[in-house]
Amino acid sequence: MLKMDLEYVNKILFVRLYGKLLRKNCYKINNYLNPVLKKHQIKCLVYNFSNLEEVDGSGIDAILESKYIIKENRGKIRMCNASKGLKEKIKLVSIASEEVAFKLVGEAHG
Numbered sequence: 001m002l003k004m005d006l007e008y009v010n011k012i013l014f015v016r017l018y019g020k021l022l023r024k025n026c027y028k029i030n031n032y033l034n035p036v037l038k039k040h041q042i043k044c045l046v047y048n049f050s051n052l053e054e055v056d057g058s059g060i061d062a063i064l065e066s067k068y069i070i071k072e073n074r075g076k077i078r079m080c081n082a083s084k085g086l087k088e089k090i091k092l093v094s095i096a097s098e099e100v101a102f103k104l105v106g107e108a109h110g
Contacts, residue, residue: 004028006036012044012101013037015066018051021059029062034069043075046101047092050081060089067092 002025003018015033037045045066055063067090070077078101079092087094095101 001025002028004033006033012046013042014046014048014098014101016048016051020054021052021062022054022056023058026058026062029059030065034062034065037066037069037073041073042070043073044101045070045075045077046095046098047077047079048081048098049079049083049086052082052086055086055089060086063090063092 001019002021005014005016005018007014007016021029036042047063047066067077077092078095079087079090080095080097080100082090082092082094
């Protein structure tokens with residue numbers, strides 16, 4: 001089971017994933033999140049993986065699709081609280097916490 005919590009604050013879309021991101025439920029990212037990123041031209045996305053228990057290849061592909069969309073939007077994508085194995089597989093810039101994201105965006109727009 002996968003639960004996805006979205007919050008848009010200070011020009012940042014926070015995506016918090018809970019549970020397991022597997023082939024049978026990665027449609028939640030592919031069919032719901034990624035179209036929103038395109039439609040609204042989201043430029044700053046932070047994935048929080050602190051409550052993500054498991055990810056398979058299809059889940060990684062869905063996350064990477066988000067990365068490509070954000071690049072097309074000329075934005076930045078970051079992750080926090082990812083396991084070492086997940087960091088190696090998806091190769092996103094890792095930040096310490098969601099609070100750090102607020103600081104980074106503030107510096108970019110300040």
